[in-house]
Amino acid sequence: MDDRRPDSNRIQLHDAGPMRALAHPVRLRLLGLLRIDGPATVGMLAERTGEAAGSISYHVSTLAKHGFVEEAPELARDRRERWWRSAHEVTSWQSAEFVDDPDRRAASDALRRTVLEAYHRELLGALDAESGLEPEWVAASDSSDGAAHLTLEEFQELGAELAAVRERWWARGREPREGARPVRWITHVFPRADA
Numbered sequence: 001m002d003d004r005r006p007d008s009n010r011i012q013l014h015d016a017g018p019m020r021a022l023a024h025p026v027r028l029r030l031l032g033l034l035r036i037d038g039p040a041t042v043g044m045l046a047e048r049t050g051e052a053a054g055s056i057s058y059h060v061s062t063l064a065k066h067g068f069v070e071e072a073p074e075l076a077r078d079r080r081e082r083w084w085r086s087a088h089e090v091t092s093w094q095s096a097e098f099v100d101d102p103d104r105r106a107a108s109d110a111l112r113r114t115v116l117e118a119y120h121r122e123l124l125g126a127l128d129a130e131s132g133l134e135p136e137w138v139a140a141s142d143s144s145d146g147a148a149h150l151t152l153e154e155f156q157e158l159g160a161e162l163a164a165v166r167e168r169w170w171a172r173g174r175e176p177r178e179g180a181r182p183v184r185w186i187t188h189v190f191p192r193a194d195a
Contacts, residue, residue, distance in 0.1 A: 015104070028114055041081060126184070
């Protein structure tokens, strides 16, 4: 999973430990909430997720141990209050790097499966939420797929073009502004398993 974003505000995973840590659905969701909604306390995260505060505290500590989140002490109103923020805007890893290492490959596969399951839940949630949206926002939504017979070079070019499109829109929409809503895109480019 690599979006090729060149900035330094990313974490590139190479080891099995951090991949296994992030492969937990609650931890993946917490990291997403901190990235999208901004810093929060354990209590705020517990309220947003419906999970117990003790469970959230454990998961946040695990994320911090692996460098995914960090404390935001400047937001605390007193010494007891602890705020957390994402340490990076992007997490990426190259699955091809782990082909010959069974432990890292298994960790990468587990993380990829957790990410795909999260995408599935998010897409179903978006479908459920459409009834509350204005018709023009529903009309602008898209779910599609496609297939083509491509050479390796063409396949790589397709991936690079999609990465450039994602980067352009990510750069434009990083900050909230009037008339804007959070919009998600999820792209996958892969060789068909049955081909």
